[in-house]
């Protein structure tokens with residue numbers, strides 16, 4: 001992935017497809033205007049109250065009006081914070097959903113060099129930065145800016161001399177805060193990278209917990225985590241230093257403004273050119289300025305962090321996706337072939353001009369030394385690599401003419417070490433299945449692959465959760481389970497990558513009996529290193545250095 005520098009433009013570009021409807025922004029604008037108006041009326045009303053005390057004592061109506069005004073303002077402030085937050089969370093929800101979709105539908109090759117835990121950390125953590133700007137800071141910025149302009153205007157009308165004093169102080173404060181806030185850009189990026197790296201390693205260590213324990217590597221990895229945490233700590237501290245400067249500088253500016261205003265007010269009061277009510281209103285407005293100023297400073301500082309996060313998220317959002325438009329649905333498979341199939345990675349030819357037509361029925365066994373390209377050849381039928389789609393033929397048509405999901409519905413792949421998700425037995429079996437299946441159909445599929453006693457052992461409980469390390473299964477049971485998956489999806493072709501490699505002799509024989517039985521109904525193509533599994537009627541293909549060197553068809 002390219003590492004273009006993050007900027008605010010790329011953040012808005014990333015978010016623009018996920019914007020809520022215009023109506024929502026209109027409601028937000030209305031709430032901002034009403035809340036700000038209430039906030040602005042409050043000091044004016046107080047000033048009126050104070051001036052009226054000095055002249056005629058306390059009026060109950062004015063005091064009741066003040067209480068009502070305070071309550072209304074509080075309610076609108078709460079509604080505004082809730083509504084603004086909701087809009088931000090909605091945008092973040094849509095952004096995350098689209099990024100997860102992009103990752104799930106991206107081409108295999110674009111993820112070959114990536115680490116899954118790092119990518120998931122990016123989608124969750126980086127988008128959190130974006131979310132906090134949208135859900136917390138953006139509303140603050142909008143209402144802050146509106147009230148800033150309005151407060152300064154009102155202040156100017158109340159007393160232009162005090163306003164000039166105040167604006168001078170505020171501009172000085174901004175000139176001090178802005179460069180510090182801009183420093184957050186690089187810090188934000190470094191912080192997110194350090195956290196993603198930490199998560200990547202912890203996930204890996206936990207996933208391969210047994211490997212770590214059996215190699216006594218726990219202590220060493222624990223120590224290594226210290227370096228990773230050190231990097232997070234360093235970046236977090238850089239961020240904290242910047243943020244800890246922003247707060248005191250804002251307070252200092254406010255304090256100085258207040259002292260200046262009080263000093264000038266005292267002078268002008270003494271001269272009789274200003275009333276006590278005006279001074280009170282001014283001071284209240286001054287307190288009111290704390291919020292917009294802090295909100296604006298927070299927004300710009302967090303915006304920089306979010307822009308850093310957007311760089312990486314933009315890379316994810318631009319990952320090339322698998323082709324999905326082809327309308328032709330594959331229903332039956334009569335013919336399976338590859339023509340002039342080449343597959344090259346990192347200047348290394350992995351498959352070299354392979355030409356082969358698989359027989360219409362029966363069991364095919366692909367033999368060959370390790371690294372000769374057996375798995376890569378069979379993988380081509382699942383369309384993982386778009387560049388080879390025109391060399392793979394099904395029923396005489398190239399793979400790119402077919403709707404890819406219909407191809408994957410018809411061709412099932414059973415890995416050397418079948419993968420199971422942390423989900424129920426049923427959900428694992430019906431993964432990606434379009435049609436509904438009854439419990440009886442599930443039991444029949446499991447029984448047809450010889451998992452009767454396994455079913456007894458789990459009490460026929462299809463809701464049982466598969467643990468992360470799939471402790472509920474032995475190696476052979478996992479293979480059979482994966483084959484049952486293929487049976488349930490009514491696949492026409494079953495591809496198996498060394499299904500017998502983890503099995504003892506009797507399990508090996510049983511599995512081969514099952515595969516030969518299945519080969520009567522569907523095309524079964526398996527990779528193996530074991531010559532003793534071959535029977536005279538089998539179709540045998542031998543590979544060496546990315547080429548088919550022998551076949552007995």
Ligand SMILES: Nc1ncnc2c1ncn2[C@@H]1O[C@H](COP(=O)(O)OP(=O)(O)OP(=O)(O)O)[C@@H](O)[C@H]1O
Nearest residue numbers: 112345346350368369370371372373374375376377
């Ligand atoms: N996507 C890829 N990117 C880079 N190299 C790849 C890719 N796919 C396969 N290879 C390389 O191609 C070679 C053949 O791999 P393949 O898994 O097809 O061999 P194999 O014959 O199935 O081996 P084994 O019997 O050990 O499973 C290996 O060196 C592998 O590293």
